[in-house]
Amino acid sequence: MSAWTFADVWEAIAARQPDKPALIQGDRIVTWSEFDAHADALAAHLVASGLTSDAKVAAYLYNGPEYLETYYAAFKAGMAPINTNYRYGGDELTYLFDNADAQAVVFHAGFAETLEPLRVKLPQVKRWISVAEPGHPTPVWADDYDTVVAAQAPHPFKAPWGRTPDDLVLLYTGGTTGMPKGVMWRQDDLFNVIGAGGHAMMGLPPLERPEDVGDRLSTYEQPTTLVCCPLMHGTGQFSAFITLNIGGAVASLPSRQFSAMELWDEAVRLHADNIVIVGLAFSTPMLEALEANPDRWDLSHVKAMSSSGSMWSQENKRGLLSHARNAMIMDSFGSSEAVGLGASASA
The missing domain is CATH 3.40.50.980 (Rossmann fold)
Known part of the structure; x- marks a missing residue:
């Protein structure tokens, strides 16, 4: 029986149909080759930032191409992506990122005001990465997402520790039955x-x-x-x-x-x-x-x-x-x- 990782499958698809659309939002079309390259660059950035195998990467984002690019990057790097409810307030976010041991957070720039006072409570977060939004500048304490994914990176990117079918997807519940709980999927x-x-x-x-x-x-x-x-x-x-x-x-x-x-x-x-x-x-x-x-x-x-x-x-x-x-x-x-x-x- 074969053992699977999402990154291996998506890389094989990108190699065969590089010019076909992978992600669409309005007039934005991200081809499979662009999807793959953006994830390579983000994965390389996470590893260069000191994150290691099984590190948790939170996606604090609205719907859009960056959401799935963040997940793909985590898969490539042998890390575990985490969903984040963008309706949460400060206390809930602090709990979630602490409970998940999040070491990187990719967020829409409009959330910077919410995150600013939380950073001191989350010393384990090594890297904050801001996705551009009209009217919301990238905060000085965060990396600019577009700059990160435009960088050159090895292709296909693989971290020194590689990937395994045991790599996790961490899916947090919505908190309707108490505090949010992370469901771990191999x-x-x-x-x-x-x-x-x-x-x-x-x-x-x-x-x-x-x-x-x-x-x-x-x-x-x-x-x-x-x-x-x-x-x-x-x-x-x-x-x-x-x-x-x-x-x-x-x-x-x-x-x-x-x-x-x-x-x-x-x-x-x-x-x-x-x-x-x-x-x-x-x-x-x-x-x-x-x-x-x-x-x-x-x-x-x-x-x-x-x-x-x-x-x-x-x-x-x-x-x-x-x-x-x-x-x-x-x-x-x-x-x-x-x-x-x-x-x-x-x-």
Whole structure:
């Protein structure tokens, strides 16, 4: 049986289809070669900053290409990425970064004011890396993300200690059952649970050998998945991993405030195959937008709408399917941040 790391799989895909899109947000398109190079440079920067094997790297970010680049960099360097709820206040962030032993934090510059007074409480954090935002300068105590990922780095980057299938993904719960708790996933386990590089709805069986990754890409059209829920939660994050594992493109909505109108506009513009949401908070306004604008969007290209982490109603599902007639609705469930325990499909 093969043993897997996400970085090995994604590097093989980038080598075979360097010019295809990997990450999309509005007008921004990051190709697979750019995705790979940015992760190489960030991984090299983390190692040069003194982080070692299994160091924890926090992504305190809104949805966007930088989120998945940060995870890819951690995977390349044999480190463990950590999701961070961007709605947390100072005390919760201090608890989370301390509990996780975070040694690097990649954050949107707008969060600098929140982080500034916390730094003295988090002496274990060796590197702060700021992602640019309009109206928010990079703080003097942080590295500029764009500068970091533009640097030249060995390709493919591998730290002196290498990578193993035992490398971790650390997924923190939302704190609804007490303080947030870190669920530790071995990469090999998570890779297998979320499909092992296969995709049942596309008729793609799980991969059997690492060398099959690149060879199979020419046998199918790579999908575009529009992840509308936060990547900081397991639903969005793991859906993105599934798409990347088969060489697809992960798209994020341009706006941070959810808009069902924008969702449908982007789905049509991108010709999205899959749409990922979380329950009624998303699906109710989505259906309302469709009912109010019955002839605005042609959704014949949508093959699946997926949700996890929150219930949604049969009436809502039937309403969405009446507008996206070629789609299947996937409703998966788990236990806290343990996934892959069950699913239902509606068509």
